[in-house]
Amino acid sequence: PFFKEFLPDNYRELPELAAKLNANENPYGPSPKAITALKEVATKGNRYAWFELFDLMGKIADAEGVDVKNIMMGPGSSDLLEKTAMVMFMKGGNVVSADPSYMSLIRVAEATGATWKAVPCKEDWAHDLKAMEAAIDSETKLVYICNPNNPTGAMTDHEEMVDFCSRVSEKVPVFVDEAYLGFLEDGAKKSMVSLVNQGKDVIIARTFSKIHGMAGLRVGYVVAQEATLEKIQKITRGGMGISYTSIFAAVASMDDVEFQDTSRKLNAECREYVYKSLTKMGFEYIPSSTSFIIFPIEMEGKAFLEKMTAEKVGVRAFEINGKNWCRVSMGTMEEMKLFTAALEKVLI
Ligand code: PLP
Incomplete structure (x- = not known):
């Protein structure tokens, strides 16, 4: 590295x-509508948010064009990056990612017992997808791609990403962290989420911390195959970590286009x-x-x-x-x- x-x-x-x-x-942030929602539901802080969470998940599923079974919620996407790493690397293996990249998932993978196969970015700081594919071996349990990448801010070409994720996910799951995608005018078009509907084993992470301005309120989610989410949620629960108030703030913020x-x-x-x-x-x-x-x-x-x-x-x-x-x-x-x-x- x-x-x-x-x-x-x-x-x-x-x-x-x-x-x-x-x-x-x-x-x-947060959006004025989210702040109003937070204040209005503060008195419900004594309740667990079961159905309210399902409502938010339904709204996210509709917005993403997937089934609600393809959604797992977390208090921020960090939680989901880390939980995925813990489950995927319980028996060791390696994670392939760019270098530099966002380290949250990689550090937990390493701490859980995996090794990091770091693949330098290209000269223009895009992911070197060819080199990353070549780095995959029989021990690789997950490929992690942060697009646009942090800390570089660089974007990897959309067509190349679709091709890579479609093909490589036949061999090994591909985790795509789209935390910053919302800052692009055409962000929704650049997402890898539609690959989930094509049956591909991709895991896409999104967060309310960036474009929604809710970093301190802690809401994030992943979109993935139901079987992949079942594997993760067998060991660790998803939405249980999100507060009642933050759920309502997220719903209101989604409406505040x-x-x-x-x-x-x-x-x-x-x-x-x-x-x-x-x-x-x-x-x-x-x-x-x-x-x-x-x-x-x-x-x-x-x-x-x-x-x-x-x-x-x-x-x-x-x-x-x-x-x-x-x-x-x-x-x-x-x-x-x-x-x-x-x-x-x-x-x-
Ligand atoms: N992924 C990337 C690339 C980030 O830069 C960040 C935060 O800076 C996160 C995930 C985690 O954000 P959160 O846990 O607030 O969703």
């Missing part, structure tokens, strides 16, 4: 930030502003299909984080391929201006 993340020594202490651009959160459209538009405006500012300062960046941008910097990651935090701007730092990189989440335009001012002060 050729990528690692830097964390400050005191990363458990909450720094005082004027611009919190370190966790790919949506600065506009205007909120999602606005989030998408403002996110794109901030990306354009950051691209222009970076170019002006002489930085190169990876074009992003997400709510964050990553670019190489000429400073060791930990020192850079300390200096940016001193300017009250929170970002993330990675080492990829021997180089230092800064990953910045899109906040409000005001926050992005604080970010570019701090960056100029620290690095220029």
